[in-house]
Amino acid sequence: MKNAFYAQSGGVTAVINASACGVIETARKHPDKIGTVYAGQNGIIGALAENLIDTSKESETDIAALKHTPSGGFGSCRYKMKSLEANKAEYERLIEVFKAHDIGYFFYNGGGDSADTCLKVSQLSESMGYPIQAIHVPKTVDNDLPVTDNCPGFGSVAKYIAVSTMEASFDVASMAATSTKIFVLEVMGRHAGWIAAAGGLVDDSIPVVILFPEVDFDEKKFLAKVDKNVKEFGYCTIVVSEGTKWPDGRFLAEQGTRDDFGHAQLGGAAPVVANLIKDALGYKYHWAVADYLQRAARHLASESDVEQAYAVGRAAVEKALEGKNAIMVTIERKDSKKYSWGLGDYPLLKVANVEKKMPRSFISKDGFGITQKARDYLQPLIVGEDYPPYKNGVPHYPKLKKVLAPRKLPTEFTG
Amino acid sequence: MKNAFYAQSGGVTAVINASACGVIETARKHPDKIGTVYAGQNGIIGALAENLIDTSKESETDIAALKHTPSGGFGSCRYKMKSLEANKAEYERLIEVFKAHDIGYFFYNGGGDSADTCLKVSQLSESMGYPIQAIHVPKTVDNDLPVTDNCPGFGSVAKYIAVSTMEASFDVASMAATSTKIFVLEVMGRHAGWIAAAGGLVDDSIPVVILFPEVDFDEKKFLAKVDKNVKEFGYCTIVVSEGTKWPDGRFLAEQGTRDDFGHAQLGGAAPVVANLIKDALGYKYHWAVADYLQRAARHLASESDVEQAYAVGRAAVEKALEGKNAIMVTIERKDSKKYSWGLGDYPLLKVANVEKKMPRSFISKDGFGITQKARDYLQPLIVGEDYPPYKNGVPHYPKLKKVLAPRKLPTEFTG
Numbered sequence: 001m002k003n004a005f006y007a008q009s010g011g012v013t014a015v016i017n018a019s020a021c022g023v024i025e026t027a028r029k030h031p032d033k034i035g036t037v038y039a040g041q042n043g044i045i046g047a048l049a050e051n052l053i054d055t056s057k058e059s060e061t062d063i064a065a066l067k068h069t070p071s072g073g074f075g076s077c078r079y080k081m082k083s084l085e086a087n088k089a090e091y092e093r094l095i096e097v098f099k100a101h102d103i104g105y106f107f108y109n110g111g112g113d114s115a116d117t118c119l120k121v122s123q124l125s126e127s128m129g130y131p132i133q134a135i136h137v138p139k140t141v142d143n144d145l146p147v148t149d150n151c152p153g154f155g156s157v158a159k160y161i162a163v164s165t166m167e168a169s170f171d172v173a174s175m176a177a178t179s180t181k182i183f184v185l186e187v188m189g190r191h192a193g194w195i196a197a198a199g200g201l202v203d204d205s206i207p208v209v210i211l212f213p214e215v216d217f218d219e220k221k222f223l224a225k226v227d228k229n230v231k232e233f234g235y236c237t238i239v240v241s242e243g244t245k246w247p248d249g250r251f252l253a254e255q256g257t258r259d260d261f262g263h264a265q266l267g268g269a270a271p272v273v274a275n276l277i278k279d280a281l282g283y284k285y286h287w288a289v290a291d292y293l294q295r296a297a298r299h300l301a302s303e304s305d306v307e308q309a310y311a312v313g314r315a316a317v318e319k320a321l322e323g324k325n326a327i328m329v330t331i332e333r334k335d336s337k338k339y340s341w342g343l344g345d346y347p348l349l350k351v352a353n354v355e356k357k358m359p360r361s362f363i364s365k366d367g368f369g370i371t372q373k374a375r376d377y378l379q380p381l382i383v384g385e386d387y388p389p390y391k392n393g394v395p396h397y398p399k400l401k402k403v404l405a406p407r408k409l410p411t412e413f414t415g
Numbered sequence: 416m417k418n419a420f421y422a423q424s425g426g427v428t429a430v431i432n433a434s435a436c437g438v439i440e441t442a443r444k445h446p447d448k449i450g451t452v453y454a455g456q457n458g459i460i461g462a463l464a465e466n467l468i469d470t471s472k473e474s475e476t477d478i479a480a481l482k483h484t485p486s487g488g489f490g491s492c493r494y495k496m497k498s499l500e501a502n503k504a505e506y507e508r509l510i511e512v513f514k515a516h517d518i519g520y521f522f523y524n525g526g527g528d529s530a531d532t533c534l535k536v537s538q539l540s541e542s543m544g545y546p547i548q549a550i551h552v553p554k555t556v557d558n559d560l561p562v563t564d565n566c567p568g569f570g571s572v573a574k575y576i577a578v579s580t581m582e583a584s585f586d587v588a589s590m591a592a593t594s595t596k597i598f599v600l601e602v603m604g605r606h607a608g609w610i611a612a613a614g615g616l617v618d619d620s621i622p623v624v625i626l627f628p629e630v631d632f633d634e635k636k637f638l639a640k641v642d643k644n645v646k647e648f649g650y651c652t653i654v655v656s657e658g659t660k661w662p663d664g665r666f667l668a669e670q671g672t673r674d675d676f677g678h679a680q681l682g683g684a685a686p687v688v689a690n691l692i693k694d695a696l697g698y699k700y701h702w703a704v705a706d707y708l709q710r711a712a713r714h715l716a717s718e719s720d721v722e723q724a725y726a727v728g729r730a731a732v733e734k735a736l737e738g739k740n741a742i743m744v745t746i747e748r749k750d751s752k753k754y755s756w757g758l759g760d761y762p763l764l765k766v767a768n769v770e771k772k773m774p775r776s777f778i779s780k781d782g783f784g785i786t787q788k789a790r791d792y793l794q795p796l797i798v799g800e801d802y803p804p805y806k807n808g809v810p811h812y813p814k815l816k817k818v819l820a821p822r823k824l825p826t827e828f829t830g
Contacts, residue, residue, distance in 0.1 A: 012589050014582075042592040070582050072589030079593050162809050167429075167485050167711035170812070174427050174487030177457040178494050183707060202809065270704075271683070289685075291703035292598060296582035299715055302808065382808030393717065393797035394577050394617065397585075 001033060002104025004317075005047060006055075007040035008076040008139075009110025009117075013153030014298040015309035016109060016139050017073045021066040022313020023107050023137065024055050028063075033321055038101060038405060042075035044108070044117065048090065048413045050097050057403040065398040067310060068388040070298035073400060081117045084124065091124045093413050099130050100408040105320050106132050109313075111140035111151075112353060115328055119348035122326040135316045136328040136348055139309070141295045143194035146354040147346045148330035152312055153295070155305030155381035158198035160297045161187055161239070162382055164290065165199040169206045169237045172286070176235035182226070182277050182285035183237045186270035188294060189213060190243040193358045195294070199239030200370035201378055207233040208369070211273070213243030214358055215367040217252060223280045225368055230283060238277075240269045299395060303384025308341070315343045339380035416448060417519025419732075420462060421470075422455035423491040424525025424532075424554075428568030429713040430724035431524060431554050432488045436481040437728020438522050438552065439470050443478075448736055453516060453820060457490035459523075459532065463505065463828045465512050472818040480813040482725060483803040485713035488815060496532045499539065506539045508828050514545050515823040520735045521547050524728075526555035526566075527768060530743055534763035537741040550731040551743040551763055554724070556710045558609035561769040562761045563745040565796055567727055568710070570720030573613035574797035575712040576602055576654070579705065580614045584621045584652045587701070591650035597641070597692050597700035598652045601685035603709060604628065605658040608773045610709070614654030615785035616793055622648040623784070626688070628658030629773055630782040632667060638695045640783055645698060653692075655684045714810060718799025723756070730758045754795035 006023050008016055020039070027034040039053040040046030046053070053074055055063070066073050081090055098106070108118040115136045122134035138145050143154035165185060172183045189195040193212030200210055207229035211217060229236035244252045252269040270287040278285055312329045319327065327345040334340045362374035370378070388395040421438050423431055435454070442449040454468040455461030461468070468489055470478070481488050496505055513521070523533040530551045537549035553560050558569035580600060587598045604610040608627030615625055622644035626632060644651035659667045667684040685702040693700055727744045734742065742760040749755045777789035785793070803810040 008589075012586055042589075045593065069585075071585035075589050075592060077593040078590070159808055163714050164708050164712075166809055167713060168707045170484075170486035171427055171707045171711040174423075174457075174490050175493070177490060178460065178492040185708075201807075205814075268686070286706050287704070288706035288708050289683075289702070289704045290708070291701050292583040292586045293579050293600075293703050293705065293708075296586040297579075298582060299578050379807060384808070385802070385805055387800070387802070390800055392616075392794060393574055393799070394581055399620075 001035050003035040003102050004037045004105035004107060005040065005098060005103045006037055006107040007043045007047060007109065008072040008074060009043050009108060009114035010076060010078060011141065011295065012072040012076050013139060013141050013295050014070045014156040014301045015152055015306050017066040017069045017071070018306050018309035019109050019137050019139060019152060019313035020073055021063060022310040023317055024063050026314045026317040030321060034105065034317070035102070038103065039074040041402070041404065043077035043079065044081065045077050045079050046075070047094055047097050050407045050409055050413070052101060052405040053402050054405045057401050062398040062400055067306065068298065068386070069397045070296050074402070080113050081120070084120055091120060092128070094121060095125050095128050095130055095132070096409065098132055101405065104132060106134040107137055107316050108134065109137040109139050111142065112145060112355060115145070115348055115351055116353055119326055122348070133320045133325040135320050135324065137312050137316045138328055138330070141195065142189055142192055144192045144356045146351050146356045147328065149333040149341065150331055150381055152305060152309035154194060155302040155308070156297065156300070157188070157195055157294050158201070158378060159302040159382035160294050160300050161195055161198040162201040163300060165208060165237060165239055166202045166206065168288070169202065169208070172235045172237065179284060180286050181230050181235045181283040182274065184270045184274045184285060184287040185237070185239050186268050186287070186289040187239060187241055189241045191355065193241050196239050196241035197358060197362065197370050197374055197378060198382070201375065201382060206237065207235070208237045208239060210369055211238065211240040211244040212358065212363060212367070213241050213245065215363065216247040217244055219276065223277065225366070226277055227281055238273055240273050242269055244269055298388055301386050302382045303386040304381060306386045311343060319345055416450050418450040418517050419452045419520035419522060420455065420467070420513060420518045421452055421522040422458045422462060422524065423487040423489060424458050424523060424529035425491060425493060426556065426710065427487040427491050428554060428556050428710050429485040429571040429716045430567055430721050432481040432484045432486070433721050433724035434524050434552050434554060434567060434728035435488055436478060437725040438732055439478050441729045441732040445736060449520065449732070450517070453518065454489040456817070456819065458492035458494065459496065460492050460494050461490070462509055462512050465822045465824055465828070467516060467820040468817050469820045472816050477813040477815055482721065483713065483801070484812045485711050489817070495528050496535070499535055506535060507543070509536060510540050510543050510545055510547070511824065513547055516820065519547060521549040522552055522731050523549065524552040524554050526557065527560060527770060530560070530763055530766055531768055534741055537763070548735045548740040550735050550739065552727050552731045553743055553745070556610065557604055557607055559607045559771045561766050561771045563743070564748040564756065565746055567720060567724035569609060570717035570723070570796035571712065571715070572603070572610055572709050573616070573793060574717040575709045575715050576610055576613040577616040577797055578715060580623060580652060580654055581617045581621065583703070584617065584623070587650045587652065594699060595701050596645050596650045596698040597689065599685045599689045599700060599702040600652070600654050601683050601702070601704045602654060602656055604656045606770065608656050611654050611656035612773060612777065612785050612789055612793060613797070616790065616797065621652065622650070623652045623654060625784055626653065626655040626659040627773065627778060627782070628656050628660065630778065631662040632659055634691065638692065640781070641692055642696050653688055655688050657684055659684055713803055716801050717797045718801040719796060721801045726758060734760055
């Protein structure tokens with residue numbers, strides 16, 4: 001019998017804790033095979049620093065509540081392990097900590113980088129004679145992991161963007177006769193337009209223009225499209241990805257402006273787009289930048305996203321118990337007409353460092369919208385509501401105890 | 416028996432249609448006293464242009480659904496009627512249209528300006544020998560109307576800001592060890608800090624610094640407070656009102672920057688605050704501007720706000736039937752310990768052009784938070800969830816028919 005280690009990696013989501021819940025609850029169902037589940041305090045650096053949260057000290061109720069708690073319950077980190085060649089000591093330290101705490105299972109919950117780390121841990125542990133089963137639990141709002149049909153975390157952001165686009169459009173529509181005619185919403189997704197695409201999941205009667213990172217920004221064509229919408233519908237909503245670029249490769253968000261003190265002005269793409277429209281067409285605008293609100297919005301989580309996030313956590317443990325190693329748990333779309341899904345797995349050797357972009361067939365011919373194919377893919381991922389409990393008007397989340405396991409290694413890790 | 420006219424005025428909210436629903440449903444209960452309820456297409460300009468939506472053509476189901484539909488169902492407008500002296504013709508045109516359509520009740524759903532218009536219509540109609548009962552139905556996210564305990568529309572924005580502040584803070588808290596330590600959320604409220612105050616409705620364990628329009632921005636004190644929070648909690652969340660000003664009276668949002676073409680750069684207060692922190696303290700930041708998302712967010716409406724919005728619409732009709740005129744319907748707080756409320760009314764003569772600011776006793780001594788008194792006032796307004804129905808992952812709203820009543824006047828209004 002071995003202990004397990006679970007860590008959250010990279011940007012957190014509305015449902016990453018549902019995966020944690022899936023891992024911990026499933027491990028607890030196999031007390032004959034898995035001892036304690038330790039969680040890394042602030043992700044993988046918790047393992048390096050030997051700061052291991054003993055999840056056995058948490059009550060069943062509190063672990064269950066993780067399913068409706070946004071953000072990283074045990075803390076996450078942006079810490080990319082260097083390559084094996086560049087810093088073998090770091091990987092060796094990990095294995096040392098795992099060995100000291102009798103850890104035989106490594107569940108790493110993150111995106112592309114963590115898939116890569118997961119693979120290396122598995123490889124090195126073998127060569128060091130202390131085998132670890134390393135299972136990657138997929139998570140990323142960017143939806144850019146390969147093989148898996150979609151990534152837990154994405155569906156809830158997509159739902160938030162679709163609903164927000166719809167609500168703000170209703171607002172502008174009712175004011176447009178005498179006031180605001182343009183609303184610009186900036187969304188995440190620096191490299192891929194999956195999140196921006198969700199702005200297209202509204203009723204056809206709402207004129208939405210989407211700016212994708214995959215499509216070079218054509219100012220003239222864009223302004224013509226916006227103007228046409230205002231003339232036809234009375235208003236126009238624009239969903240712009242933070243990753244949208246000019247044809248010369250510069251981000252729209254790089255404004256090249258300086259404040260009174262000469263500091264570079266960091267603006268965001270939304271005000272840039274809004275000002276372009278104002279200058280060229282004269283329409284009154286409003287703009288919003290959703291930023292963290294979109295990925296933290298557990299209050300509007302997609303039910304199917306929550307279920308899948310939990311399921312990949314559960315499956316990670318089950319597959320580990322089946323003896324699997326160096327795999328990513330994947331979501332498989334079974335029937336795309338009447339949406340149904342199952343779980344699979346895929347060798348990490350083949351997924352690490354591969355990024356999934358939006359297929360061109362998902363973007364409409366003019367580059368400003370989504371196709372039916374995209375809609376068919378995206379729609380099921382935002383279906384269903386899974387509301388958290390509320391107290392005094394705000395969501396009620398438990399506070400975990402986060403008791404650290406006693407350290408067993410003599411040395412501090414200095415990186 | 417007379418017909419009624421209802422119009423929506425100024426910026427729309429998540430619950431203004433609930434007031435419309437209250438007016439129309441209640442009028443329908445008195446077919447012996449009130450004939451048709453006409454709604455102004457795009458607010459009061461619908462009356463001036465004789466574009467009257469005949470709400471009797473709408474089904475019971477569609478009218479009931481207004482209760483969960485955000486924005487202005489019949490269209491709103493930003494159109495301030497000039498003073499009686501400056502443009503008497505405009506008021507006379509209104510009365511003419513009301514007379515032509517046998518309208519004896521005027522329900523005007525808006526903020527301070529519309530209270531003023533409502534009063535003038537009542538006064539002039541009397542002097543023109545065609546008496547109209549003019550009732551003001553309060554609405555404003557800014558919560559700045561006098562006399563009434565609170566304004567329908569505010570509670571839902573406050574709930575959205577409280578929940579968003581909480582969710583984003585959870586996000587930053589879990590990333591702060593290695594990444595973002597500062598999150599800045601910009602909220603509405605150019606003249607009063609009611610909305611910003613809602614950022615203080617989170618758990619005490621979340622370090623939130625609020626910047627109010629009522630308090631001159633003290634950069635040094637602010638930076639010290641933020642730094643203290645980061646050192647104590649690991650991170651800091653800032654909620655900044657768009658109306659926050661430097662001691663010299665300039666808005667923080669006026670950056671005085673110009674882009675490559677020399678255009679003035681409109682930025683928002685959030686990036687300014689974020690950059691100040693970055694420059695002085697070096698912390699990594701993220702910022703969001705909620706803009707229309709906050710006032711359109713029907714998906715997260717406060718149940719008590721929805722109830723009150725409906726109730727003021729209902730009461731407007733009931734009070735009209737009691738013979739009242741030139742009044743604003745008010746919400747009265749009865750018991751503040753165990754929150755309960757009722758409805759009253761107040762002469763428009765005494766409320767027009769009075770703005771309710773946040774009392775200083777609601778702002779903490781250091782100027783960066785709210786007091787227990789503020790919390791006691793705000794808390795009940797965000798309690799309860801009132802979710803709209805969903806279809807395909809997004810809220811499902813009915814489409815009104817919006818059939819215009821045949822015109823009766825020979826001339827077009829040219830303003």
